[in-house]
Amino acid sequence: xxxxxxxxxxxxxxxxxxxxxxxxxxxxxxxxxxxxxxxxxxxxxxxxxxxxxxxxxxxxxxxxxxxxxxxxxxxxxxxxxxxxxxxxxxxxxxxxxxxxxxxxxxxxxxxxxxxxxxxxxxxxxxxxxx
Amino acid sequence: xxxxxxxxxxxxxxxxxxxxxxxxxxxxxxxxxxxxxxxxxxxxxxxxxxxxxxxxxxxxxxxxxxxxxxxxxxxxxxxxxxxxxxxxxxxxxxxxxxxxxxxxxxxxxxxxxxxxxxxxxxx
Numbered sequence: 628x629x630x631x632x633x634x635x636x637x638x639x640x641x642x643x644x645x646x647x648x649x650x651x652x653x654x655x656x657x658x659x660x661x662x663x664x665x666x667x668x669x670x671x672x673x674x675x676x677x678x679x680x681x682x683x684x685x686x687x688x689x690x691x692x693x694x695x696x697x698x699x700x701x702x703x704x705x706x707x708x709x710x711x712x713x714x715x716x717x718x719x720x721x722x723x724x725x726x727x728x729x730x731x732x733x734x735x736x737x738x739x740x741x742x743x744x745x746x747x748x749x750x751x752x753x754x755x756x757x
Numbered sequence: 758x759x760x761x762x763x764x765x766x767x768x769x770x771x772x773x774x775x776x777x778x779x780x781x782x783x784x785x786x787x788x789x790x791x792x793x794x795x796x797x798x799x800x801x802x803x804x805x806x807x808x809x810x811x812x813x814x815x816x817x818x819x820x821x822x823x824x825x826x827x828x829x830x831x832x833x834x835x836x837x838x839x840x841x842x843x844x845x846x847x848x849x850x851x852x853x854x855x856x857x858x859x860x861x862x863x864x865x866x867x868x869x870x871x872x873x874x875x876x877x878x879x880x
Contacts, residue, residue, distance in 0.1 A: 647814050647815060647816065647817075648816055648817050648818055648819060649816075649819075649855075650781075650819045650822065650844060650855060652782060652844075653782065653784070653822050653842055653844050653857065654784045654786065654842060655784070655786065655787070655826065655840045655842050655859065656786050656787050656840070657786065657787025657788075657789070657790075657836065657837060657838045657839075657840060658787075658829075658830060658833075658836065658837035658838075658840075658861075659791070659836060660834075660835050660836050662830070703837075705822070705823070705826045707819055707822055707823075709819045711817070724823075724826075
């Protein structure tokens with residue numbers, strides 16, 4: 628009996644010893660026509676034995692997104708919450724990707740106005756990026 | 758003892774085979790299209806459906822969600838509104854399948870008016 632159990636033990640331990648990631652939540656907001664300014668933010672929280680003492684790691688997500696889109700509108704946000712378990716360490720992760728949209732050119736920072744697709748050749752007439 | 762083991766084996770078989778489906782999350786959002794000031798746009802249904810097959814619970818990513826989103830974006834150059842997202846799992850034998858379904862409306866500009874019948878040259 629012991630020998631039989633030992634034969635199956637590696638199979639049973641396989642999920643425990645390897646990283647197991649699972650999706651907890653996903654949401655999407657409406658996607659704009661102008662997708663020239665993608666942005667991404669990620670926050671993580673790791674804890675031993677999955678014992679987390681607070682959810683404060685989430686507080687940094689929105690500032691990260693807003694820093695990438697000053698005075699703009701954040702749309703097309705895909706937000707994923709996933710958790711990973713590595714033996715005795717559990718990690719919670721929230722990843723947000725989306726687009727920054729400026730409704731008027733006056734709102735956009737200089738760098739964003741000067742943004743061009745990479746296949747366009749340099750033009751000396753364009754303003755300098757600051 | 759033997760009967761109990763048989764019942765336990767049967768229960769395990771039922772649990773381990775594909776007879777259970779679970780819906781984890783349904784979300785609907787983005788029903789306020791941004792007005793463009795032009796002619797009313799045409800709405801077309803688009804959808805993306807991706808999955809991840811997981812054996813013995815071993816996986817290290819949730820990339821299938823990103824693939825569904827990228828697929829949705831690739832289907833529509835215009836504004837995407839009315840997004841419905843479903844996240845579900847179907848159980849199989851010692852494995853399960855995570856499924857993401859995204860359904861939305863793609864707003865396209867109406868086709869520009871072509872030459873009318875009066876403009877078509879006659880024979």
